[in-house]
Amino acid sequence: MDVHGRELRYFTAVAEELSFTRAAERLFVSQPALSKQIRMLEKQLGAELFHRDRRAVRLTAVGKALLPHARATLAAWRAAEEAVAGATAAERxxxxxxxxxxxxxxxxxxxxxxxxxxxxxxxxxxxxxxxxxxxxxxxxxxxxxxxxxxxxxxxxxxxxxxxxxEPRWVALPPEHPLRGRAAADPEGAVDFADLAGEPFLALPPEAGPLREYWLAVDARGGRAPRVAGVVASAEETHEALVNGQGVVLLAAGNSSLVVRDGVTAVPVRGLSPxxxxxxxxxxxxxxxxxxxxxxxxxxxxxxxxxxxxxxxxxxxxxx
Amino acid sequence: MDVHGRELRYFTAVAEELSFTRAAERLFVSQPALSKQIRMLEKQLGAELFHRDRRAVRLTAVGKALLPHARATLAAWRAAEEAVAGATAAERxxxxxxxxxxxxxxxxxxxxxxxxxxxxxxxxxxxxxxxxxxxxxxxxxxxxxxxxxxxxxxxxxxxxxxxxxEPRWVALPPEHPLRGRAAADPEGAVDFADLAGEPFLALPPEAGPLREYWLAVDARGGRAPRVAGVVASAEETHEALVNGQGVVLLAAGNSSLVVRDGVTAVPVRGLSPxxxxxxxxxxxxxxxxxxxxxxxxxxxxxxxxxxxxxxxxxxxxxx
DNA sequence: CTCCGTGATAGCCATCGGTTATGGACGTCC
DNA sequence: GGACGTCCATAACCGATGGCTATCACGGAG
Structure with a gap:
């Protein structure tokens, strides 16, 4: 049924050398090992592959029929190995x-x-x-x-x-009361203390410590934040902001992701960067x-x- | 380097089923055996062939690259087996x-x-x-x-x-003295006694008892024949006869092989058929x-x- | 939360592929 | 003609491999 590539290599080597001894040398195995392998292959195929007349080793008709197919099978496997090597390189x-x-x-x-x-x-x-x-x-x-x-x-x-x-900013829905306070501020910023009571948009619970971080739990002195909703993408966040669902902290450099359609973002004093x-x-x-x-x-x-x-x-x- | 056909079969089965358990059933082996084989193949190739994420088994890029070549290699071997089967049948x-x-x-x-x-x-x-x-x-x-x-x-x-x-005859060179005697005989034959002293053409020594048989040693009563030469084919025999080298016994039905160019053949009395x-x-x-x-x-x-x-x-x- | 399904792991045993040593048949050399 | 060399086959042995059963780890479903 199946065959081991080694058997085909051995077979073609003997077929080419027409000598078990020379083929064994070429294959770097002992001659008995080679003989045994060829016998196993012959047994599996149910046909002699070589005439071992005294003096000479010759291919039988069956052996002649097998030889090109053995080579083709080996070539197919070599091609497979090359494909794998190529894909591995690409992968790397x-x-x-x-x-x-x-x-x-x-x-x-x-x-x-x-x-x-x-x-x-x-x-x-x-x-x-x-x-x-x-x-x-x-x-x-x-x-x-x-x-x-x-x-x-x-x-x-x-x-x-x-x-x-970079500093954490806060994104505010359109018409949010804190917009005015920020506008009135000389730095255009708001204090986190003024923000802490607002309903916040939060990352999903799987986010673990990162969720707490963007809820600024560390700056709340033990008071739990009000979570107004869960957002898992910039689009969802923008959507929730436009709907006035809550406010959300974000990195200064990311404010451009949500600032449109009336949403604004302003710096927050009192938060670590x-x-x-x-x-x-x-x-x-x-x-x-x-x-x-x-x-x-x-x-x-x-x-x-x-x-x-x-x-x-x-x-x-x-x- | 080499690969066992079994590994390719296993690989393609898993690639088709995308499940070790189902593939193992289809292949009639236990699931651990299949897992081990695939791991060996991956180790040999130096690349993962499947992503075993929880829940799902998927081909990696390398696995995808290998699959068609694995099938081609298996197909090449199947073709080889068929060629062998055909040659064996022809041989039989x-x-x-x-x-x-x-x-x-x-x-x-x-x-x-x-x-x-x-x-x-x-x-x-x-x-x-x-x-x-x-x-x-x-x-x-x-x-x-x-x-x-x-x-x-x-x-x-x-x-x-x-x-x-059939009776043994004797082939005579052209102009041989015994021709006249045969012609004068009512049956056109000669007695072996008249022939025994002639120089005989013989088969090669390797022919063993057959050489003695065609020298009619059994009819000579212990007297050794005179061997005039060794012949190993009909052509050599005809040649030696034409040259007058000696006479030779042959089966009646075979006389036509040498009777030409003046060579004749006549029945011999006193010999077993x-x-x-x-x-x-x-x-x-x-x-x-x-x-x-x-x-x-x-x-x-x-x-x-x-x-x-x-x-x-x-x-x-x-x- | 327990059960089920899936794949991985461990431990065991039979078979296989390799080795060295040896045998038998044949050809060669002195 | 006998000692030797060559070549393939066989025997005995050993480590690796392929298979099995039993079990674990983990995630999803009831």
Whole structure:
């Protein structure tokens, strides 16, 4: 029924050498092993493949019939191996970059350029992940690296490089009372204390610590936030804001995602700045992954000195 | 490097079922065995072939690349098996009929017809064998059945069916003195006593008892024959006769092989008749071989009743 | 929350593929 | 003609492999 490729290799070798001894040498096995294998093949096929007359080894009619097919089968398998090698190389060259929303800030092109300068054959592909997954696909392996907001759940499983640190703003529905207060403020900002009682839009519960972070639980002094709804994408958030469902904190650089149709965003005093990081699974040692983290670290160090130190909880240098 | 066909079968089964459990059932192996095999294949190829996410099994890019090649390799091997099966069938249908000189006497067409009536797919092929081999190829396996002259060396190794019994004649060179004596004889014959002193052409020594038989050693009462030369074919014999090298005994029915260019052949009184048999190796039980012997036995029984009993030394019924 | 289905793992046993040592048949060399 | 060399087959042995059963881990459904 089935056959082992080795048997076909052995058979063709003997057919070509017309000598068990020479074929065995060529195959780097002992002559008895070769004899046994050929006998097994003959037994399996139910036909002699070689005439072992005294002195000479010759192919039988059956052997002659088999030879081209044996070669074809071996060739088919070689082709399979090459296809696998090609696909594996392509796979290795692929780097899936997960993100909740586009990180913007010129990060993607900059990192892409740095990655390709060191790994010209790399093929980075972008992948949008629901906000329900704060690891942007790292956790379930659907991303190789990801743009994530800190704090990250299970942060010890990941290696993080902070690439941006910016203040948290608040997005307000059209006609929201706080708009006036911000307008009257010399900085155009509002105090978090004035905001804390508002109904908030929140990330899904699966987001873990990140949900609390964007609800600014740390700044509430133990008072629970009022959660007005759950949002899992920029579109849902914008929709909820337009409907006046609640307010929502976001990174300053992300305000443009929701500011339209009357929605506004203003700075908030009294909140620590948010931090955006590039992350990968800690145990993922693939060259492309490491290179991407290295690129992020270097980019950071140059373009925004001081802001771009490694995230302490994430620990460890990427390169 | 090599791969076992089984692994490819397993792989394609899992790829088709997208479930290890179902594939294992289809393949009639346990699920752990299947898992292990797939892991081995993946290890050998250095790449994952399936995503085993919780709940679902999916092909990876590498697996997708492999699948068509795996199928092609399996198909190539199936084709090989069919080629072998075809060649084996052809081999089984082939019956190599060895003979020293054409047996003539209408035997070949008659036996061929009988063989084909019972085995329409049989493909009898004729093979001329040197006179040096009195078994006409049976001994070294180059013939499956053969027309042989008795007595046969190692006769217990063969199964024989006598198909013709006819007097021994003598072939004389042109101008040989005995021609006149034969012409003067009422039967056109000569007595062996008048012949015994002549130089004789003989078969090669390898022919064993058959060489003595055609030298009529049995009729010489212990006196050694004079051997004038060795002949191993009808052509050599004719040549030697034309040259006047010696005389030679032959079966009456074979005289036409040498009677030309002045060579003559006449009956010899005082010699037992020669016997032509169809023979096969005793341990050869293949249907076609047995059928040929059976055909010979039946032919014998019908067309020449009395003459065609089984050769005593050969023993055993063919059918 | 327990049961079911799925895949992975562990431990065991038979078979297989490899080795070395040896045997028998044949040709060659002195 | 006898010692030797060559070539394929066989025997005995050993580690790896392929199969099994039993069990675990985990997620979904009732």
């Amino acid at each position: 060259a692929r780097l899936v970059i997960g993100m909740s929303t586009s990180p913007g800030r010129g990060l993607l092109p900059a990192l892409r350029a740095r990655l390709l300068s060191g790994h010209p054959r790399a093929r980075p592909v972008l992948r949008q992940v629901s906000w329900a997954d704060p690891t942007a696909g790292l956790a379930d392996g659907s991303s190789d690296v990801a743009f994530v907001w800190l704090p990250l759940p299970d942060v010890e499983r990941y290696r993080c490089v902070v690439v941006a640190e 948010s931090r955006l990081a590039v992350a990968a699974r800690r145990d993922d040692g693939r060259p492309l992954v490491r290179a991407y983290l290295t690129a992020a670290a270097e980019l950071d160090r140059r373009s925004a000195p001081g802001a771009g130190r490694r995230e302490p909880g994430g620990g460890g240098q990427a390169a | 249908a082939r019956l190599v009929i060895g003979m020293s000189t054409s047996p003539g006497r209408g035997l070949l067409p008659a036996l061929r017809a009988r063989l084909l009536s019972g085995h329409p797919r049989a493909r009898p092929v004729l093979r001329q064998v040197s006179w040096a081999d009195p078994t006409a190829g049976l001994a070294d396996g180059s013939s499956d059945v053969a027309f042989v002259w008795l007595p046969l060396p190692d006769v217990e190794r063969y199964r024989c069916v006598v198909v013709a019994e 020669s016997r032509l048999a169809v023979a096969a190796r005793r341990d050869d039980g293949r249907p076609l071989v047995r059928a040929y012997l059976t055909a010979a036995a039946e032919l014998d029984r019908r067309s020449a009743p009395g003459a065609g009993r089984r050769e005593p030394g050969g023993g055993g019924q063919a059918a």
